[in-house]
Amino acid sequence: MQTILLNITQWLTQHQLPCLVKSTIGVACPSCGLQRSAIALLQGQWWQSVQYYPALIPIIVWLLLVVVNQRWAVVQQQLLLKYGLLFIFSIIILSYIYKLTF
Template sequence: MGLNYIPSCSLLFISWLQDHLLPCPFKYITGIDCPGCGFQRSMVALLKGDIRQSFLLYPPAIPLLIISAWWLADSLFKLDTPKNVVKKTMFIVVALIITVSYIVKMARL
């Protein structure tokens, strides 16, 4: 097991992940994309290192990862103020990004 083993394992994992994405129940029932449709494919693109493709598939993916990392760090190290100003601001910004990207996606259909 040399250094070549690790990249091949990660490629196998990414390939497996692409074949086992969860279907969207909202889209299955209504035939319309939900505000989260594209997130899984976007994460697979990020795992492959393709930031551009990840953004094109689901623009809120990277901001969602950033806010998730912040929440984890805040829960461990108490980074935010008592009024949670940073957390609330980040939540509002991410919610706006999700809303705007969903409206743009629906307008294109």
């Protein structure tokens, strides 16, 4: 299992897509760092993943909650979608402002 994960992370590292916004305009987009964050997360580097893209882990948790909720209806669907996405978009906007400022 570990060698499969290692092969996947090596392949992902070698095949990262360039950010079209950053290469065209010269300014990072709100999703810059997502690929590096996912690779760091697959390698078990949690803190590095958060530094690259702080919203990735909340996005994964939210997606898992949506899937679980679809199956077992644990939480009211509209609340989960509404407040989960509000939380995730807040993280994206705040981290993007921080990235542009510092």
